[in-house]
Amino acid sequence: DAKTTQPNSMESNEEEPVHLPCNHSTISGTDYIHWYRQLPSQGPEYVIHGLTSNVNNRMASLAIAEDRKSSTLILHRATLRDAAVYYCILNLLRNTDKLIFGTGTRLQVFP
Amino acid sequence: KAGVTQTPRYLIKTRGQQVTLSCSPISGHRSVSWYQQTPGQGLQFLFEYFSETQRNKGNFPGRFSGRQFSNSRSEMNVSTLELGDSALYLCASREGDAPGEFFGPGTRLTVL
Numbered sequence: 001d002a003k004t005t006q007p008n009s010m011e012s013n014e015e016e017p018v019h020l021p022c023n024h025s026t027i028s029g030t031d032y033i034h035w036y037r038q039l040p041s042q043g044p045e046y047v048i049h050g051l052t053s054n055v056n057n058r059m060a061s062l063a064i065a066e067d068r069k070s071s072t073l074i075l076h077r078a079t080l081r082d083a084a085v086y087y088c089i090l091n092l093l094r095n096t097d098k099l100i101f102g103t104g105t106r107l108q109v110f111p
Numbered sequence: 112k113a114g115v116t117q118t119p120r121y122l123i124k125t126r127g128q129q130v131t132l133s134c135s136p137i138s139g140h141r142s143v144s145w146y147q148q149t150p151g152q153g154l155q156f157l158f159e160y161f162s163e164t165q166r167n168k169g170n171f172p173g174r175f176s177g178r179q180f181s182n183s184r185s186e187m188n189v190s191t192l193e194l195g196d197s198a199l200y201l202c203a204s205r206e207g208d209a210p211g212e213f214f215g216p217g218t219r220l221t222v223l
Binding site for chain 2: 032034042043044045046049087098099100101102103104
């Protein structure tokens with residue numbers, strides 16, 4: 001299973017954009033890039049996923065490097081509620097599912 | 112739709128006992144996966160069930176087992192509990208091959 005590398009922690013102020021990086025230099029051509037987050041005392045929550053093109057949804061944007069060896073999750077305006085551990089995961093999107101979670105990035109948001 | 116539910120939410124057992132945890136997926140979701148979360152090892156995949164069949168398994172000893180019923184509800188069982196089995200056990204469900212797993216709140220198991 002391909003590995004991902006993320007910074008242990010990041011900080012942001014409320015209402016500022018946040019760019020959470022993820023390196024996945026051993027990604028294969030069929031791996032999708034998924035992001036989940038885990039709020040305190042809750043199970044993980046799906047955020048976004050992509051393969052090659054940048055993606056946007058109501059929660060965040062995902063920017064994927066042209067060589068696919070790295071990606072960035074973008075929170076356009078951080079809120080206190082976005083304080084969580086963010087996980088970048090590579091996953092084959094087909095009929096079998098097995099998420100390999102790394103250590104993730106703990107995001108702190110200050111008022 | 113109601114989310115993924117897990118019961119019980121908290122459980123205390125002693126070494127050597129066995130435990131059964133239950134998970135009800137989101138209505139219509141046929142894939143159910145189980146994960147163990149500990150401070151030391153993080154989130155680790157246990158197994159996945161689809162249509163009552165285990166189709167993927169993580170690297171856990173045989174003491175950890177599971178099953179899925181025809182209504183997609185799933186149970187996981189841990190026999191001969193060890194102190195190191197103390198963890199948050201998370202269940203997640205998915206709709207067919209759609210991206211994104213929906214996680215439940217977890218069952219926190221403490222082994223004394």
